[in-house]
Amino acid sequence: MSVLDDLAGGLVVSCQPLPHDPDDPMRDPYVQARVAAAVVRGGAVAIRANGPADVRAVRAAVDVPVIGLYKHGDADVFITPTAAHAVEVALAGARIVAVDATDRPRPDGRTFADTVRALRGRTDALVLADVSTVAEGVAAVAAGADAVATTLSGYTAASPPADGPDLALVADLAAAVAVPVFAEGRYRDAAQVGLAFAAGAHAVVVGNAITSPLWLTRRLVSAVRQGAGANLGHR
Numbered sequence: 001m002s003v004l005d006d007l008a009g010g011l012v013v014s015c016q017p018l019p020h021d022p023d024d025p026m027r028d029p030y031v032q033a034r035v036a037a038a039v040v041r042g043g044a045v046a047i048r049a050n051g052p053a054d055v056r057a058v059r060a061a062v063d064v065p066v067i068g069l070y071k072h073g074d075a076d077v078f079i080t081p082t083a084a085h086a087v088e089v090a091l092a093g094a095r096i097v098a099v100d101a102t103d104r105p106r107p108d109g110r111t112f113a114d115t116v117r118a119l120r121g122r123t124d125a126l127v128l129a130d131v132s133t134v135a136e137g138v139a140a141v142a143a144g145a146d147a148v149a150t151t152l153s154g155y156t157a158a159s160p161p162a163d164g165p166d167l168a169l170v171a172d173l174a175a176a177v178a179v180p181v182f183a184e185g186r187y188r189d190a191a192q193v194g195l196a197f198a199a200g201a202h203a204v205v206v207g208n209a210i211t212s213p214l215w216l217t218r219r220l221v222s223a224v225r226q227g228a229g230a231n232l233g234h235r
């Protein structure tokens with residue numbers, strides 16, 4: 001039985017600082033580990049965490065599997081962009097490693113398939129392919145991915161930006177591949193999570209809506225400034 005079976009029907013929580021804000025005060029392995037402990041206490045079946053230091057700290061704080069990734073660089077492909085990053089995050093304690101599986105050029109010139117092979121040669125971690133389209137998901141599975149996630153939908157040239165989650169991609173991937181499909185990206189509430197399971201998701205990943213006070217506060221403040229604040233006494 002694979003670790004993926006343990007995640008079936010569950011909520012995975014992504015415990016990460018905001019990628020584009022180097023001054024996010026949550027950028028601290030101790031803090032991320034405490035957040036992870038809290039969400040596991042709340043029922044999360046796995047934690048998604050970024051970088052070897054956070055993966056190590058989270059791994060020590062919780063009993064559930066860690067899905068590790070390694071955000072690096074300014075190129076298009078920044079989620080675990082090279083085999084070296086994938087191996088490092090696996091050796092830090094990730095049972096599953098999330099890797100960009102789009103067909104965009106990678107900084108080390110290798111393919112996603114090369115990256116999967118290199119990881120398998122060094123560790124027994126499973127590979128979660130972060131994709132933005134069905135075609136990328138199908139290719140990732142052919143290249144050896146153990147599971148696919150809709151993480152990159154809305155963030156690549158091949159997938160238009162969107163406000164809400166890409167439920168259609170969840171359904172299309174679930175119909176097209178024989179591996180578990182993780183719904184990830186812009187899930188904000190229970191209704192959206194329920195729709196993802198109805199569309200065929202194996203597990204649903206929620207990040208900022210649970211784990212980023214910075215993101216949540218900015219969103220609320222911005223909504224208030226844009227009009228909701230009209231009724232809050234600015235006379």
Ligand SMILES: CC(=O)N[C@H](C=O)[C@@H](O)[C@H](O)[C@H](O)COP(=O)(O)O
Pocket residue numbers: 014016019069079151152155184185186187205206207208209
């Ligand atoms: C595109 C990208 O870089 N996604 C990252 C992947 O690890 C994270 O920044 C997201 O927070 C994560 O995917 C969860 O999504 P959301 O925070 O929307 O629930």
